[in-house]
Amino acid sequence: MAPWAERLAGVRGVLLDISGVLYDSGAGGGTAIAGSVEAVARLKGSRLKVRFCTNESQKSRAELVGQLRRLGFDISEREVTAPAPAACQILKERGLRPYLLIHDGVRSEFDQIDTSNPNCVVIADAGESFSYQNMNNAFQVLMELENPVLISLGKGRYYKETSGLMLDVGPYMKALEYACGIKAEVVGKPSPEFFKSALQAIGVEAHQEPSSKMALESLAAVDMVLNWSAVNVHHGPHSLKTTP
């Protein structure tokens, strides 16, 4: 049995990252990464459950999915697990009213959230909105709270755009943590809760605690699918079949 088939034995589902895995973001909607459109199609035609699990927080799911479909991906909004909707659920459950330090592109995801008289801060990949004034506003909100709550949509260091490397939300999260002497709650990868909610959506249970290692394993699996697709080999009952 080929090593890839051994490693896929027992795998029932695959979580796919989006930015930097399926496509590189950038001007004009970005570009699909070679082979990724075909890999997604093949995975969705296989026995594996597939879910897209992203930390994208500059745009709403609707906008993201529209962009991916224009690049040729077979993907719908209900197949995407993203941090903004997950954060909204937490805000509602805990009666939190956020000061939103976010990109305008994702603001529509928070339409149903009360932002008056803030009692927490939600920070996301805000890009140009990471001005000194906005950062200081968030800082002042936190410093006036008895128990400051900072919710961060991901903690990525940076990402690649077609124009070069860009600072992600993580560095700004660290800045506010240091300024206020607090620890942020991270919603999104690599939070185990986030992976769990993605797995729940496809009815798959983790055999071990979900972690970023698991996400890497999934990506390794996708890589194997791609290789398999290229050589088109078949090795018994554990092989991936793209058609029944």
Add this chain to the structure above:
Amino acid sequence: MAPWAERLAGVRGVLLDISGVLYDSGAGGGTAIAGSVEAVARLKGSRLKVRFCTNESQKSRAELVGQLRRLGFDISEREVTAPAPAACQILKERGLRPYLLIHDGVRSEFDQIDTSNPNCVVIADAGESFSYQNMNNAFQVLMELENPVLISLGKGRYYKETSGLMLDVGPYMKALEYACGIKAEVVGKPSPEFFKSALQAIGVEAHQEPSSKMALESLAAVDMVLNWSAVNVHHGPHSLKTTP
């Protein structure tokens, strides 16, 4: 012997912070803190050596001293130890050409520094200049270096202006540290080298390793001088005398 006099026994010099200790910065040049003009005058008239040791990095020493003099302080530029001149010395010694992420008010201190083709980043309390674009520029410079050098003028979390709390350089230093996976070199308080250079300037040696604790001790001493000034007591040879 009164406790304050016991504690001052053996003290030969005092390092005084400026912002938040002598005055609160803010619109219109800020305001002197009650009693501080008199305390400085009394210290300078005593047997103690006095030096001003600041992390101010939004303005040049010339501008800072001008502002303090207008508030009534007896202070000259050559009595001030500040991080920008200390950083310039390091840059020259090590052949470093900085990308300057600094406030325009302090830029004149770097007039003699070559900033072409940067091989390091100098970050200071840049205020509104902490835009996403400028932070990303600094980040990209660091990421292109084999051995990234980040020099930070201080690492304060925040400071108080008359209009409220303001983010200082520290949070932005932490942001770049996290983004690049590096550790900044701090020039300014609480770096022991910085305190040592201030002591050297007044010909006083530290009895123990200079540290931020020592700075606090100095401030405690000033507080005692202020109290002493208020009640005007005299307790033997260790008392502070404002006139010979």
